[in-house]
Amino acid sequence: MTCNPDRSIRALLGMGGLAIVAGMLATIGGALPARADAADARTRLAQALTHYEAGHWTQAREAAQAATAADPKWGLAQAVLARTHLVLGEGVAAQGAIDRAVADGFDPQRIHQLRAHARLLQGDAAGAVTEADKTPARYRPYADRIRAQAVAAGGNVAAGLNALEAIVARAPQDAAAWVALGQIRMSAGDMVGAVNAAAAAVRAEPSSPDALRLRAETVRVQYGLVAALPWFEAALKRDPYGYDTLIEYAATLGDAGRASAMLDAVRRAMAVRPGSAQGYYLQAVLAARAGDYDTARSILDKTGRGVAGVPGALLLSGSIDLAQGNEGQAAVALRELVARQPTNVTARKLLALALLKSNAAQDALDYIRPAAVRGDADSYTLTLAVRAMERLGDRAGAAAMLDRAASPGRGRSTAFVPDEDLAMLAEDARLTPGDPAAAVPYIRALAAAGRNVEAVASAQRVAVANPGAPAAQLVLGDTLSAAGRMGEAADAYARAAATRFDEATMLRLVDARDRAGQRPQASATLSLYLAQNPASVAALRLAGQWQAAAGDDDAAIETLERLRALVGDGDAAVLAELANAYAGAGQAGIAQDYAAAAYRIAPANPLVADALGWALFANDNIGAAIPVMAKAVRIAPAHAGIRWHMAQIAAAAGDRAVAAANARAALADRGFADRAAAQALIAP
Structure with missing residues (x-):
């Protein structure tokens, strides 16, 4: 790629207009000292501009550093070096280069926008605003963006967002402004806005590592880990040494x-x-x-x-x-x-x-x-x-x-209830109507107090006021779920998952769809999440349980072994589930080993005792299986699955009375699936 000095210098220093570019070109061509190293400095600076334009920002910085090493007193080279430090987020280094540029004769009126950026990166939002306000009109586009970011960083997020939205409306090809807008929107919880801004940034400047990295970050939240990797790799293809992207x-x-x-x-x-x-x-x-x-x-x-x-x-x-x-x-x-x-x-x-x-x-x-x-x-x-x-x-x-x-069962996933007084939370919500940060704790407290009608109504208002905020959709789903409206809750969770598909959202959506009678959709959601987040313990655990319940023991073994590799051998529940899956797959010896290990950890857990009893039975050790299974029945007498295992083991031992009693107990549970087999066992 050849360097376009007009465009590159304008991009680097925030300048605009042919007269300005012509003046800068004159500076490059005519202000160099008559020394042998001046030619090398000029070559290095041209390389810096070429790398910058291509999105190779780390290499641009290195070339600019070489230019300043070749001619330490060339103010323009120091200014270009400062700009490369800034685009890499290196505020302190940029400040040093700015000071050297001015000391070496660079016009200080041309550098306020760079000073503003350097101060912002160093956490001095007020100083950034002050410097941005000193910037002459011809450098204002860059300065206005920095000022908007500084205003947001100083606590007035709404004003910063408004300013950036005005900038991108005037200059839709300003990728840096789109990136700044997307970052602030994401921090504020507006994922729809952040996703849209990231996409616009990439369209405006496909070579921008910042735009590509923001797109990667929004994709990671919206779709998952695996989907984000190609976007990070695209950013690194542009700037292979981009530190923030690598991290x-x-x-x-x-x-x-x-x-x-x-x-x-x-x-x-x-x-x-x-x-x-x-x-x-x-x-x-x-x-x-x-x-x-x-x-x-x-x-x-x-x-x-x-x-x-x-x-x-x-x-x-x-x-x-x-x-x-x-x-x-x-x-x-x-x-x-x-x-x-x-x-x-x-x-x-x-x-x-x-x-x-x-x-x-x-x-x-x-x-x-x-x-x-x-x-x-x-x-x-x-x-x-x-x-x-x-x-x-x-x-x-x-x-x-x-x-x-x-107990073998667990209740539904719920949100934490805030500790604050309900009246105080109500006042906070009243003072900032529509603000999720204040409304969500109040809504959760209403639901915890059993005031479901008020909670749902408040959540609906917040969701309407914040259509791009996943948190607003989640709290709406939580209140609808608490009210028993599972289908509507699933719809709210699905809207949240469209822009924030994290573990908490996935678990809520899967649970709501399952309880609403939408098991295929729930299973598809779980599979999609696991494809993107293959190391998720919660997702692997749930997937293994569902696979085992569906009789797909081989798939359950594969999933649960992946889970065991992550959590180790100290989780009795995982070991017990593996024992059941191996028993179902006809590998009784392995099943007994896993079940015995689980029993050593949690002998009082009925599902663990059940797994050991069933594994012993599968391994033709009926005598040892009966007392262990009887213990499981004593701990959890209402569990249909445990009762049915006991019935089958007792029948194999020739104790028809015990077998029939346990089969009847299993049939008392309307959700028990093996009804025909249990009824056949009871029949004379």
């Missing part, structure tokens, strides 16, 4: 379960920016996922303050400390994380465990109770609550929790 690409690969490719991307990012805190953090994540906690801690410590306070780093640090026996230190990081993300169930479980190990049972119960009282609380959450209650002497409460932990 996001690496994180996406890691979440998709592609550890080797993730490590390669991290190493490439750290070659660009040695000592990168984000790079060290991602390497620590890889080490922790592999169970090498000493290495993970060693690497995480290298980040210093670079990722301090980042939620992911707090969770990782707490997990490592727990694994290394540093419970008190783990609690410090996890307390901070729960304070910032009160609905983070994983953080609550880890914190409760750390507090229990530190003999702080009351604190542990306080943190785990909000998760334990939910209908969909998992057995581990309930077990943590049981341990805390037992230490506090609350045997009745512990017994009730233990019964729930041993």
